Amino acid sequence: MRLTTRMVLAARKWQLLLPLAPTLQHYQKSDFSHDLAAGIVVGMVTVPQAVAYAYLAGLPPQAGLYACLLPMLIYACFGSSKHLVVGPVAVAALLVASAIAEHAPRFDGAYLVISSLLCLEVGCLLLILRILNMGGLVNLLSHPVITGFVNAAAALIIISQLPAITGVAVDQVGSPLAQLVGWLQGLGELQPVTLTIGAAALGFLLIAKALIAQMLRLTGITHSANHPLTRTGPLWVALVGIAVVSGFDLGTRTETVGTVVGGLPQLAWPTADLALWLALLPSAAVIAVITYIESYSIGATLAARERDQIRPNQELIALGAANIGAALSAAYPVAGSFSRSGVNYAAGARTPVSSIFCAVIIALTLAFFTDAFTNLPKAVLAAIVMVSVLNLIDLGSWRKNWRVYRQDCWTEWGTALGVLFFGVEVGLLLGIALSIAFFLRASSKPVITQIGRLGDSQQFRSAKRYNVKLHQQVLALRIDENIFFANAKQIEERVVGRALRRHGTCDVLLACGAVNRIDSTGHAMLLRMSHTLAEAGIRLSLSEVKGPLMQELNLARFADNISGAMYFSNDEAMRELTAQPPAHEVPDDAT
Amino acid sequence: MRLTTRMVLAARKWQLLLPLAPTLQHYQKSDFSHDLAAGIVVGMVTVPQAVAYAYLAGLPPQAGLYACLLPMLIYACFGSSKHLVVGPVAVAALLVASAIAEHAPRFDGAYLVISSLLCLEVGCLLLILRILNMGGLVNLLSHPVITGFVNAAAALIIISQLPAITGVAVDQVGSPLAQLVGWLQGLGELQPVTLTIGAAALGFLLIAKALIAQMLRLTGITHSANHPLTRTGPLWVALVGIAVVSGFDLGTRTETVGTVVGGLPQLAWPTADLALWLALLPSAAVIAVITYIESYSIGATLAARERDQIRPNQELIALGAANIGAALSAAYPVAGSFSRSGVNYAAGARTPVSSIFCAVIIALTLAFFTDAFTNLPKAVLAAIVMVSVLNLIDLGSWRKNWRVYRQDCWTEWGTALGVLFFGVEVGLLLGIALSIAFFLRASSKPVITQIGRLGDSQQFRSAKRYNVKLHQQVLALRIDENIFFANAKQIEERVVGRALRRHGTCDVLLACGAVNRIDSTGHAMLLRMSHTLAEAGIRLSLSEVKGPLMQELNLARFADNISGAMYFSNDEAMRELTAQPPAHEVPDDAT
Secondary structure: OHHHHHHHHHHHHHHHHOOHHHHHHOOOHHHHHHHHHHHHHHHHHHHHHHHHHHHHHOOOHHHHHHOOOHHHHHHHHHOOOOOOOEEOOHHHHHHHHHHHOOOOOOOOHHHHHHHHHHHHHHHHHHHHHHHOOOHHHHHHOOHHHHHHHHHHHHHHHHHHHHHHHHOOOOOOOOOHHHHHHHHHHHHHHOOHHHHHHHHHHHHHHHHHHHHHHHHHHHOOOOOHHHOHHHHHHHHHHHHHHHHHHHHOOOOOOOOEOOOOOOOOOOOOOOOOOHHHHHHHHHHHHHHHHHHHHHHHHHHHHHHHOOOOOOOHHHHHHHHHHHHHHHHHOOOOOOEEOHHHHHHHHHOOOOOOHHHHHHHHHHHHHHHHOHHHHHHOEHHHHHHHHHHHHHOOOOOHHHHHHOOOOHHHHHHHHHHHHHHHHHOHHHHHHHHHHHHHHHHHHHHOOOOEEEEEEOOOOOOEEEOOOOOOEOOOOEEEEEEOOOEOOOOHHHHHHHHHHHHHHOOOOOEEEEEOOOOOOEOHHHHHHHHHHHHHHHHOOOEEEEEOOOHHHHHHHHHOOHHHHOOOOEEOOHHHHHHHHHHOOOHHHOHHHHO | OHHHHHHHHHHHHHHHHOOHHHHHHOOOHHHHHHHHHHHHHHHHHHHHHHHHHHHHHOOOHHHHHHOOOHHHHHHHHHOOOOOOOEEOOHHHHHHHHHHHOOOOOOOOHHHHHHHHHHHHHHHHHHHHHHHOOOHHHHHHOOHHHHHHHHHHHHHHHHHHHHHHHHOOOOOOOOOHHHHHHHHHHHHHHOOHHHHHHHHHHHHHHHHHHHHHHHHHHHOOOOOHHHOHHHHHHHHHHHHHHHHHHHHOOOOOOOOEOOOOOOOOOOOOOOOOOHHHHHHHHHHHHHHHHHHHHHHHHHHHHHHHOOOOOOOHHHHHHHHHHHHHHHHHOOOOOOEEOHHHHHHHHHOOOOOOHHHHHHHHHHHHHHHHOHHHHHHOEHHHHHHHHHHHHHOOOOOHHHHHHOOOOHHHHHHHHHHHHHHHHHOHHHHHHHHHHHHHHHHHHHHOOOOEEEEEEOOOOOOEEEOOOOOOEOOOOEEEEEEOOOEOOOOHHHHHHHHHHHHHHOOOOOEEEEEOOOOOOEOHHHHHHHHHHHHHHHHOOOEEEEEOOOHHHHHHHHHOOHHHHOOOOEEOOHHHHHHHHHHOOOHHHOHHHHO
16 A cells, blocks of 8 residues: 555656656547647758758757757657757857857867767756756846847847858957958958848748748638748748759859768767866856746746646756757757747647657658758858847837836846857846846835825825824834845934934834845844934834744844834734823833 | 025035034033043053054054044044044954055065055045945945954954964965964964063953953042043053063063154155056955944944934045045054044043044154153064954854844855955955845745735735635735846746636735835736736736835836736725626626
């Protein structure tokens, strides 16, 4: 009997760790057809993106395809999201390129080894975050920091694609701004064929969604505007590009992908010396945090549509394992893809099995169709990358925030400029520092409002905003902030100042309904304030202290050390304080 | 007429900037006698301390006395505290010594120039803090950080005095721990005469307060235990030391002060190249912040005893000017002295004029009595320093905090160990980082409590702690924290999770009485949460949003974008929500 219970518990634990197992247990025929259709559409979107992002990351095209095989299968086993599609993404590709740039030249053998190593570190860091239960650390990246970072990253990615789409050769070593200047200087030498192909691809991709929707409508499909096939623009533009280059024999007049190594990847652990391992660690940490946040937000958004939640800790395990899988198969760091996950959801995927079908499509491509890439123009790939990242840019947020959340706008711009001019790590750290500094600054200037009884109710409200009843002998102040080191001195000065300046005050009542925490600095300040006020014949009392805080204060014997008392509610406090004779008339009672 | 008003306003502005002017306008005869007596007693305490701290700072004895002249006069003019005595202090002396150590050997000519320069930078930084209105920055140093720093500084000072009190020669260049090891290794070579004088001085100083109080009692003075003369121990021990060395002719068998340059200091601006100026800046910043905090706390404590407050911004001006005065007169950074300010207060000083009398005593000493220092043994000075800093050590605070404020204890120890092992700057930064990290960590795990009506009252309290009325269709949750980037995701997960798991929930009410601020990340989260809940047929409403926060939310049109409504109070919200038919039965009304 006990054994059975234990077995059930163990089975549940395994189901939580390996969500694919229960999914397959309850797998139905109708699920199969839905997942298969979704898998095929996602595969059609993935192939051209994977090749394009591989170039962005400085890797050969097959590395991009490898990043969709093992990582996708692993995430399908471990992921807690039903619809997230894991694989190569633009931002991670940019981070990889900038992390490895100083260690090896792009497309080099050493570069490949380093990218696998980076991948392994990212995977390990994600698992370490899970083991130390520190997934919460990513919360330090506030909304404006992420927006600022993504905007800057998108700008960097677009700059990096300018040479490929115009055929201008630019030294890829310098800073992004140096590359931009180099590209502008080289504009005289642009290749007309490349520019024509690139511009045509760009133009097509920008209208592809509407165009395909229109074509679908002609075939009688309703709700065509958001049909998953509208996202397959990159595939068609790639096929047309191949056809044009082959048909007009343009292979010598514009750069093409050339030979792609076919077949499945050979699995091997990357090896490296400790110095390189340590040198890559900061970049790996940034990539781990960014990919986790991206993947988590996409997964959570899709899950919410089905009244479901994903498990943050399980996501750390799944993404960590997926990245280790990527390291094994000579790929580069992977994350949840926003566009492909959306396609997967829209195409009606019901379980992560759709990812398995998608991986099969990639495997088939690697096995039989790598020759097709030979004539694929790089300008088309650059156009695919540029249009994908255009969707990431969010310039509306800061304008919307400007009136109300101005500090958040400064944070957003600080992060973006930091990333553009000093690199990703410095930019993100600057953003985090700005978020924390603004938060502490706001906390250090708490609102302290005099409150009074609203009519004959038990409600107490601000004397400034409402017509409330005040008492001459009791100064009731509501502290609208946690009392801690950054504001203790401020609060002390302002409360004591108001109490001393106001004539006839015998009692100060601090309404603590909005105080959630008091640290030792705040605690010491309150005792000092009680002492100071007592020397002027004024008692200090507190009311509406919340349960958890009250427990702490009781442990520290706070109530015994202040001149007044602790009251359950403002109502009770005011009734008792206004009923008692004023404190300085009976000094013996005041202590 | 308008001219007169303007003149009155200008006069008041001048009075605020130069508080000595109104003091002198209302100066009375009785004030004079009190200030004179206090000035003389403070002078008696100051002279030996000034010489002792000069050695601690690595400066000749007269530099310590110079630090009491101009700075004291300047502070008397500008300071907003009536009783604060400014001049050389132990902690600043230690900071000076560690800042200049790497630039010049102690007691060297270059060392003197650098200390004046440091002084000038400290003064300028304090004035800059005032101009930029950034005095609040010092709040980042929480109580535990300051306690940890002062304890570590006291330990460092005591270690630095061990060679002088035992006569063991130790290389002063290494780290404090290396010096301690060097001293232990050199213990075999200790000078018996020096050790005897040092130990005797130490023993006398430790019991001096009680001893002098006893003697005063014999002369018939009541309240002798806290009489200001009980603090004059250092003067008597110095006089006895001089007498013993002169009488027994011990000048060759123990180190003495030797020749002290007499006369007033020559005023001159320190000059230096930009590189040195920049190199000293971090140390100057630390000294500026530490001296300001020390002086401010002492001044505020003494002012509170007289139902008075000091003005933080004016203190920045006064201390900044005092330090610039110190730079001009070849002294070193000055601050408010805890012991001498206490003596000044206890001796009955009524106005800053007492500081002027004290400065006169110092000037007389410099003019006529410098020869007396020739035979003053350095071991006595070391004993004076050691006993003064013993009073600074506070080991009780972390033990008291351990049960309730454990994180603050970690911060205190982190700061202390950081200062001891990595130096003052690193230690303080570590302490600040720990304070902020612990604060953010606590904020990122907010208490979210289900609340219900307490009996028939208008009070709503935690369902866990009180027997309250709950409604099946309304889930009322109180968020006990500001909603911002560090906890937005947490709050979203937990609120949505609880709402989805609970059967029959039609409304989620967030009671925001304890939410003081919502940043853009929190705002975006609330909108997303409203959307997620709406897809599950649950409305989201808020209640008890405070005035200032409500203004912000209205500016951002928050109420229009959530599925439910904003209620004035929990009481109103519950009455309306429980009276309405549930939302998912009338979906048309829900939007």
